[in-house]
Amino acid sequence: MVDDLAISDAHHAPIAKPQQRSHRGSARTVLWGARWPGDIAIEGGIITAIGHVDPRRGDKRIDCSGNIVTAGLVNSHHHLYQWLTRGQAVNEGLFGWLRALYPVWAKLDPEDVHVAALVGLAELACSGATTVADHHYVVPGGDDSVFDAIAAAATRVGLRLHLSRGSMDLGESSGGLPPDSVVEGTDAILASTQAVASRLHDGERIWINVAPCSPFSVSSELLAGSAELARKLGLRLHTHLAETLDEERSCLERFGQRPVALLAELGWTGSDVWFAHGVHLDRDEVARLGETKTAIAHCPSSNARLASGICPVVDLRQAGSPVGLGVDGAASNEVGALQPEMRQALYFARLRSLDATAFQPADSLEIATAGGAGCLGIGDVGVLQIGAKADLAIWPADDLDDIADPVAALVLGPDRKVSMLLVGGEVVVDQGNPVAIDLHEVHRALSRRACKLWPDAPRG
């Protein structure tokens, strides 16, 4: 595993060293007195009791009275590096927005991405996420040390990371959308993906996925080769799919096929595949994804920001697809927080179906937790049950006492940050602040780097 301090120390980033995380190895921790679901006992990083827990001598008690406790949220799609390019191309749809940003992203180095990842992960932790999927697909010059930089940030913040080795091999001169300067060679991508997996994937804190960027930025050879590689190595497959009508048109022009048919032909369906977005799906495509248990990461705010459309979440879940929730990159969702996405998902599902019974607050919580874990192929997080990992979000709820249903309160009530976050029983956020880093300091470091990318931008 990479030395995580080397990344920040090399550029003297003002980042505090991780504090000793508490609870690991202690006899038993009891979250005591939560409004919902009551007490929770944790031993060895695992939930061992829920409801009423009789005190034992030596327990470490954490007072949760008045709080709501949920399983830690699972962010199923993100691009952490995009924290460096928030608020740009605000009047563009996906393709125009990508064209504006690709040349800027090409300038980012691993140190930039590391700082962006620290900010992005810490913000997600504060908004309740204990597991984060990141899709990194801009790898200038093939320098895959950027994945070590992202993994180091996750280790430092203390979150579980599903890191997708993204890629693009189809530049403008070959009919793709990205400029030629940001694409890599097909064989080099596959070799790098295998190398990144062999040095970073541990299946406990860091997972590596095989993840070409999108049908309009990669070749069919890369899609097919990625599916083959993932199955050989036992890794999962991830890409963007059916995000916009532009993508659908581009696919029909280039291949004479809609995106789902193209991907299916190249081996991209199954319970080891999850797609971001899945907005423009017809009835047969929804059925096909459901039958094959292919999962979808729903990113409502990003889809709204880019005027992409609304994912048919209700239909997909009914068809059998696991559906997770994602913030997507902060360049298309400047908030970068997962908790508010639960409310967005509920609103969007009801607006699409015009049916107030179609999607409930509990459904929002499910896609933000177990549904996201389903996207990532893990069963022991995202659930509040005995035997699951003690990945837990503790939400302050003093202002929600008037709402009888705690899940409705959390989903429909005002945005909030956790007071405490546990990953495997370790405290990662305490009193609303990340334990391992000074969030204000890393935000300042990020701003300095981001502003250098836009030297001519007017600032009020």
Ligand SMILES: [Zn+2]
């Ligand atoms: Zn995305």
